[in-house]
Amino acid sequence: MDLLVAEPLEPEVLHWLEQHHTVLYAPRLAEDRCRLTELLAQARAAMLPAPVAIDRRLLAGAPRLLAIGRVVGGAEHLDLAACQRAGVEVVRCAEAATPAEAEFLLGALMSMLRPDPREPRLAGGRELGHCTVGLVGMGTTARRLARLLQTLGTTVVGYDPTLHASSAHWAEWDIRPIGLQALFASCDAVSVQLDFFSRYRGLLGERVLADCLPGQVLVSLSPLALFDARALAAVLRSGRMTAAWMDQAGPEARSEGHPLHGVRGLVITPQLAAYTREARLRSAWGVARRLDRILSRAPAGDRVVTMPARAADLLLPPRGGNVGAGLSRGAAAATAASPASR
Numbered sequence: 001m002d003l004l005v006a007e008p009l010e011p012e013v014l015h016w017l018e019q020h021h022t023v024l025y026a027p028r029l030a031e032d033r034c035r036l037t038e039l040l041a042q043a044r045a046a047m048l049p050a051p052v053a054i055d056r057r058l059l060a061g062a063p064r065l066l067a068i069g070r071v072v073g074g075a076e077h078l079d080l081a082a083c084q085r086a087g088v089e090v091v092r093c094a095e096a097a098t099p100a101e102a103e104f105l106l107g108a109l110m111s112m113l114r115p116d117p118r119e120p121r122l123a124g125g126r127e128l129g130h131c132t133v134g135l136v137g138m139g140t141t142a143r144r145l146a147r148l149l150q151t152l153g154t155t156v157v158g159y160d161p162t163l164h165a166s167s168a169h170w171a172e173w174d175i176r177p178i179g180l181q182a183l184f185a186s187c188d189a190v191s192v193q194l195d196f197f198s199r200y201r202g203l204l205g206e207r208v209l210a211d212c213l214p215g216q217v218l219v220s221l222s223p224l225a226l227f228d229a230r231a232l233a234a235v236l237r238s239g240r241m242t243a244a245w246m247d248q249a250g251p252e253a254r255s256e257g258h259p260l261h262g263v264r265g266l267v268i269t270p271q272l273a274a275y276t277r278e279a280r281l282r283s284a285w286g287v288a289r290r291l292d293r294i295l296s297r298a299p300a301g302d303r304v305v306t307m308p309a310r311a312a313d314l315l316l317p318p319r320g321g322n323v324g325a326g327l328s329r330g331a332a333a334a335t336a337a338s339p340a341s342r
Contacts, residue, residue, distance in 0.1 A: 001022055001023075001024055001039070001042045001043050001044070002021035002022040002023065002043070002044050002045065002295050003017060003021050003022070003023045003024070003043065003044070003045045003046065003047070003291065003295065004023075004024050004026070004029075004039050004040060004042075004043040004045070004046040004047070005017070005023060005024065005025045005026070005027070005046075005047045006026055006027070006029040006030050006036060006039075006046060006047065006048050006049065006052070007027055007030065007047060007048065007049040007071065008027045009025070009027070009047065009071070009284060010280070010281055010284050013281075013284045013285055013288050016288065017288055017291075017292070020292055020295075020296075021292070021295055024039065024043075026039070030048070030049050030051065030052050036052070037058070037061050040058070040061060040062040040065065041061055041062055041063070041064070042064065043062065043064065043065060044064050044065065044066050044295060045065065045066055045067045045068070045069065045291050045294060045295055046062075046065065046067075046068050046069070047068075047069040047070070047071065047287065047291070048068055048069075048070065049070075049072075049073070050070060050072060050073025050077060051077065052077065053077040053078075053079075054068055054077065054078050054079060054082075054083065054090075055079045055082055056079065056082040056085075056086075059082055059083065059086040059088060060086075062088075065086070065088050066087075066088065066089065066294055066295070067088060067089040067090070067091055067290075067291055067294045067295075068083070068088055068089070068090055068091065069091040069092075069287040069288075069290070069291050070090070070091070070092045070287065071093070071280065071283045071284050071287055072274070072280060072283060073092075078090065089294060091287050091290045091291060091294075092283075092287070093282065093283035093284075093286035093287055094140075095140050096279055096280075096282035096283035096286055097141075097273070097274035097276075097279040097282075097283070098140045098141050098144050099144065099278070099279070100273060100274050100275075100276040100278065100279040101141040101144075101145075101193070101221060101273045101274055102141050102144040102145040102148060104221075104247070104272065104273035104274075105141070105145050105191050105193070105219055105221070105273070106145060106148050106149070108219040108245045108247075108267075109128060109133065109189050109191065109217065109219055110128060111245075112189070112217035112219065112242070112243040112245060112267075113125055113126040113127070113128065113131070113188075113189065113217060114126075116243075126188060128149060128152050128153075128154045128189075129152045129153035129154060130153070131154055131155070131187075131188035131189055132154070132155040132156075132157065132186065132187050132188050132189075133149055133154050133155070133156055133157075133187060133188065133189045133190070133191060134156075134157050134158065134159065134178070134183040134184070134186075134187035134189070134190045134191070135156065135157070135158040135159070135175070135190075135191050135193070136158075136159050136160075136180070136183070136190060136191070136192040136193070136194050136204075136222075137159075137160055137192060137193045137194030137195065137222070138158050138159075138160040138163055138169070138173070138175075139193060139194075139195065141193050141221070142158070142191070142193050143173055145191060145193075146158070146173060146174075146175055150174065156174075156175050156176075157175065157176045157177070157178045157183060157186075157187065158170070158173075158175045158176070158177060158178065158183075159177065159178055159179065159180050159183050160194070161194075161200070161203075163177070165177040180203075180204075180208055181207065181208055181211065184208050184209065184211065184212040184213070184216070185211050185212065185213055186213060187213060187216065188213065188215070188216060188217070189216065189217045189218070189219075190212075190216065190217075190218045190219075191218075191219050191220075192204070192218065192219070192220035192221065192222050192226065193220070193221045193222060194222050194226060195222075196222055196223045196225060196226055200226055201225050201226070202225075202226075202227070202228045203226055203227075204226055204227045204228065204231075204232070205227070205228035205231045206228060206230075206231040206234070209227075209228070209231045209232060209234075209235045209241070210231065210234070210235060210240075212235060212240060212241055214240050215240075215242050216240070216241050216242065217241070217242050217243045217244070217245075218241060218243070218244040218245070219244070219245040219246075219247070220244070220245070220246050220247065220248070221247050221248060221273050222248060223248050223250075224246060224248065224249040224250060224253060224260075229253070229258070229259040229260055230259045232244065232259075232260065233259040233260050233263050236263050236264065236265045236266055237263060237264070241265070242265060243265040243266070243267070244265065244266050244267070245266075245267040245269070246266070246267070246268050246269075247268075247269045247270075247271055247272060247273045248271050249268045251270075253268055254268060
């Protein structure tokens, strides 16, 4: 078997893969761990859903495996070091969700800067074109958001712990670098999209949040672990920060006893920013094309590849093309299971 697809996949992508390789399509296989382990041992590559832990134990039972693809999800449940030691490439389409996430952040900022209709006395809202917005984390999503904001006339400043203030990138992006405390103290709105690593746990705590600009709003795509939840709750309860929108807080933030439970002005959504048909389709095509190249050549050495390897991999087929014509049995079955078909 060339490729094991153990998650729902867009039918046109599955059909294209089946034209080039021997594919076993089992979109619910992750629910049967024993059967998953048995089939992985026979596969040269696999597409696995984010809840499946890719670790040393799983890799030890898959000696033929060259690569693992992930259509959605980040680095959670993924032991990159174990993959590297096993010589298994990790294929993810890191930039596929960039347009969706940037749109989501822009919409969230616009929404939070308007008055809450539930308030008995409506205060005047704010226009982004007359605001200063601070970006925490300067990945592709932040840079796309910056361009959207700048079109509106917004003043954009930024902070990234991995990027020195003297870097030429700041001038290239037309963004002024600023310290983290100064950013929160001077910005009308803050957008947080910093990749999370354990060393950043609690980075946005009382030292930063307590002195935020009065009336500030915040939106975040980063895990809640980046924040000190008690400090965030305190600044929201005090009214100094007007509202916060957390798109990756997790269900625990809604449970009784959690510092953020019942806090006024807090919006929690279950990772909706990247959940669009277009983002998933871009990712599916990017991962599929990369796996095709891996399977078509000699096995790679010990290295980990994070998608996209080439920008062209993110291009969608033209509308009305014949990519999905004459779908195979597996591809036809994928139509009902595919999130993009809903």
